[in-house]
Amino acid sequence: MKLSALTKVAAIGGIAALALTSCAANESGGDNAGGGDKSSSNLSGELIGAGASSQGSAQEAWISAFQTAHEKVTVNYDPTGSGAGRETFQQGASSFAGSDRAFKLEEVKKGPFQACATDSGIVEFPAYISPIALIFNVEGVKSLKLDAPTVAKIFSGKITKWNDPAIASQNPDAKLPDSNITAVHRSDDSGTTGNFTDYLGAAAPNDWKPGSIETWPKEFGGEGAQGTSGVVEAVKNGVGTIGYADASRAKDLGTVEIKVGEKYVAYTPEAAAAIVDASEFETGRTDHDLALKLDRTSDKEGVYPIVLVSYLVGCEKYAKPENAELVKQYFSYIVSEEGQKAAASSAGNAPISSSLRDKVQKAIDAIA
Template identity: 50%
Template sequence: MKLKRLGAPLAVLAAAAISLTACASNEGSAPASTSAAPSNLSGTLNGIGSSAQGAAQTVWAAGFQEANPKVTVNYDPQGSGAGRKSFISGAADFAGSDAALKAEELSSTFAGCAPSSKGIDLPVYISPIAIAYNVDGVKDLKLDAATIAGIFSGKITTWDDAKIKDQNKDASLPSAPITVVHRSDDSGTTQNFTEYLAANAADVWTAPASQTFPFQVGDAAKGTSGVADATKNAKNSITYIDESGSAGLSIAQLKVGDEYTKLSADGAAAVVAASPIADGREANDLAIAIDRKATNKGDWPLVLVSYIVACQEYKDAAKADLVKGYVDYIISEDAQKAAAEQAGSAPLASDLASKVKDAVASIK
C-alpha cells in the first residue's frame, strides 16, 4: 500500500520505526500542501537510514506519491550507518545519512551503481542537535562545550558538579548522579555531536569524532526514538538528539562565543549556509564541512546536515529516474517547508538547493 497523507505525531512515528509505506486513505491531519509535478514515473523506491530524517521522509513520501500515484516510496529509519551499508550492498536504492560517505566507504564497490560509479552525498535536511535532559525543577539549563564533553565522557558525574553550577547559579540542581543516554547504533547524529566536541573541547573530549559513541558511560539506546524514550524514562538523565525527536524533554542552552544561545533551526541553517563544500570530493558530491566553531549571534554549531546518498550512475536506468524524481521533489520549496513544519528542520538555503538540483540532474 502507498503512503498518502499522514500527520501522526513525531513521537509515534519515531517509536514505531516503521517503513514508510502506509494506508492509501487520507488518515489523520494532512501534511503541509505540496506541489510535486505529476509524472509518468512508476515503481518502488527503497531507502534505509537516518532516524533523524524519519519524520521528514514521512512528509516527503506522502507528497511525492500524491503526485506520482504509480510510485511507492519505502523508508526504513534504521540509522545512518545501517543506511550506508545497505546502499553500498545494494539492499537499498538510496540511503539517508546524517554523515557523508567516508573515504573507506567511497573505495567500496557499490552494488546498485554502474561499474566504476560511486555514491554521492546530496544534502536535503538541516537540523539542530539538542542537548535534551530530564531533571525535575530545572529549566533553562546552560552548558558550554567543555561541560558537555565532561558529562558525556564520564568525567562529570553529578548534577551539582561545580562546572555545571557555575553556569547555572539560579538553578536548583540535585545532588544526584547524571544518567548519560547515548546512541547504541552507528549514528550520523553521534558523528556530528562528537565532531562538535572534538572541535570545541579537545582538552576534555579526548576521542576522535566517530559514528560510534566512544566512551563506556551511561545507557545506550537505538535510534532517535530510542534515546528519546530512554531519557524520558530516566530521572536526572541527559542525551544528544535530533531536535525532531526532543518533544517532551527540556533543551539546554549552548554557549556560543560569549553568550548562551537557545536552540533554533534558523541558527543551525545559518551555520550550514556559511560552511563550505568539503574538499577532495567528486564534482557532484556535496558533503559539507560544517564550521563547528561558528560564533555569530544566534548560531547553533551543534548541527547536522543529513544527506540522500545516491549513485552517480545506476545500473538500472529506471531506478535512476525514480531517485532523481524523488530527490528533486525533496529539495523543492514546498517539500522543504512541509518538513520544517513537521520535523522542525531548517529549509535548504536557495543557493545550496540550486547546487543540489544541479547534482541531481547529473544522476544517470
C-alpha cells in the same frame, strides 16, 4: 489514504534481511504536491531507501506528498540508522540512503556501491538540516546553560553529579539536585553521534579526546539506546538523564543552551541554517559529491554549533536503469522549496537555502 506494503529486501553479503516500511501518505499533499499532477503523472514503480532515523518525520512528509502526486509510485524508507543505511545502499539492497554524515573519501574510493553501475560515482548532498538538542530530565529544571567543556565532561563520565560546580556556576538560579547523572548515548552506529562528537572534539578538544566518532566508546559508560526514538524514550523515562537527539524530537523535555562566544544560544532551525551557510564544501570530491566541512567553533552571533546535516545518497548511474528516474524525481522534490517546507512543517528542521538548492539540483540532474 495510501499505505504501501511492507517490503522485505534480502541484503547481500550476509547482512540480515531488513524490513523497509513505507510511511503513510496522507491527505495533506495537494494535486501538485511532489512536483507533479496526480491525474497526469506517468511515473511508476517502487523506490526503496534506508538510513538516518533523524530524517524519519521529514521522510513521512516527503513520501506522503510524493505518493499523492504520483499514485503509481510506492516509496519505502526504513529508518534503521545512518550506519545501517549506508551499508544497505553499498550492498545494493536499497536505491538510496539517508545518512547523518557524508561518506568518507576513503569509503567512496574503496566502495563498492552495488546499486550503482560499475563506472558510476555517487551523488551525495545535504537534504535535512537540524539542530541536535541536548535533552534532559531533571525534576524542577526545564532549561540549562552549558559550555562545551562541561558537556564533554558529562558525556565522558568525568562529571557525574547534577550539582557539580561546573554546571552550577553556569546556572545559578537552577535548583540542581545532588543526584547522579545518567548520560544516554546511541547504542547503534549513528551519524547523530558523529555530528555531536564532532562538535565536542572541535569545541572542547582537551576534554573530548576521541574526536568525531559514530560508535560510542565503552569506557565512557552511560546508557545506550537504539536510534533517535530510543534515546528520547530513555531520557523521558529515566531519572537524572541527559542525551542528544534531533531537536524535532525534544518536545516537552528540558533542553540546553550552548555557549557560543560569550553568549548562550538556544537551538532554532535558523541558528542551525546559519552555520551551514557559513561553511565550505570539502575538497577532493567529485562535482556531485557535496559534503560540507562544518565550522563547529564559530563564535558568530546567533549560530548554534551542534547541528546535524543529514545527507541523501544515490548513484550517478544506476545498475538498474529503472531506478534512476524514480530517485531523480524523488530527490528533486525533497530539495524543492515545496519539499523543504513540507519537512519543516512536519519535523521543524531548517529548509536549505536557495543558493545551496541550486548546487544540489545540479548534482541531482546528473543521475542517469
